[in-house]
Amino acid sequence: MACRRCPRLAAYTREVAAVKRRAYLAETYWGRPVPSFGPGDARLLILGLAPGAHGANRTGRAFTGDRSGAFLYPVLYKTGFASQPESLSRDDGLTLIDARIASAVRCAPPDNKPTPDEIRNCRSWLERELRLLTRVKVIVALGKIAFDDYLAIERARGKLTTEVTPKFAHGAEYRLREDGPLLICSYHPSQQNTSTGRLTEPMFRAVFTRAREYLGRDR
Ligand code: SF4
Numbered sequence: 001m002a003c004r005r006c007p008r009l010a011a012y013t014r015e016v017a018a019v020k021r022r023a024y025l026a027e028t029y030w031g032r033p034v035p036s037f038g039p040g041d042a043r044l045l046i047l048g049l050a051p052g053a054h055g056a057n058r059t060g061r062a063f064t065g066d067r068s069g070a071f072l073y074p075v076l077y078k079t080g081f082a083s084q085p086e087s088l089s090r091d092d093g094l095t096l097i098d099a100r101i102a103s104a105v106r107c108a109p110p111d112n113k114p115t116p117d118e119i120r121n122c123r124s125w126l127e128r129e130l131r132l133l134t135r136v137k138v139i140v141a142l143g144k145i146a147f148d149d150y151l152a153i154e155r156a157r158g159k160l161t162t163e164v165t166p167k168f169a170h171g172a173e174y175r176l177r178e179d180g181p182l183l184i185c186s187y188h189p190s191q192q193n194t195s196t197g198r199l200t201e202p203m204f205r206a207v208f209t210r211a212r213e214y215l216g217r218d219r
Pocket of ligand 1: 122
């Protein structure tokens with residue numbers, strides 16, 4: 001995927017890929033937009049914020065090779081959405097089961113903070129993807145930016161019909177329209193959240209257990 005709509009992010013991802021972190025000097029960084037990961041007929045869509053500079057921007061696969069992924073994948077494995085708990089590289093054999101991971105912003109931003117313009121720029125990619133993912137029944141939004149981004153897409157499509165104004169809170173869930181997916185909010189598994197105890201493993205597992213219950217055990 002070649003996209004250069006965000007000059008700041010294009011420059012940053014290239015720079016990180018050239019300079020590298022000391023521990024990864026021998027590796028070739030991905031250094032460009034990171035595509036979504038998982039089957040196109042998935043019923044669970046996990047919506048993250050953006051690739052980590054030395055995680056997905058290095059490995060080329062969502063939540064792969066960083067601490068956020070080390071927190072996410074064991075939970076996906078325990079709840080039956082991933083084939084293994086480790087996610088180290090693009091060729092480590094991991095597959096997602098009935099789940100797909102996309103992100104609000106596909107290029108790594110400095111300090112994990114995309115600007116509002118960059119989020120808007122990337123929204124059309126997500127919008128297009130959502131139109132193609134016709135089997136999605138549950139969306140887990142990881143963090144408020146992903147949550148707001150999804151609401152913006154629903155609003156623009158004129159689909160936001162709920163009487164209640166959706167508010168982000170960990171574990172909150174919404175049906176924005178009768179025929180739409182269940183939207184579940186979760187704190188993002190960033191190191192900032194997990195190392196401070198704002199997001200614990202049981203809290204995170206409860207979100208995916210709820211998704212699993214909603215989808216049922218069988219496809
Ligand atoms: S963040 Fe999205 S819109 Fe911006 S350059 Fe990357 S892929 Fe393109």
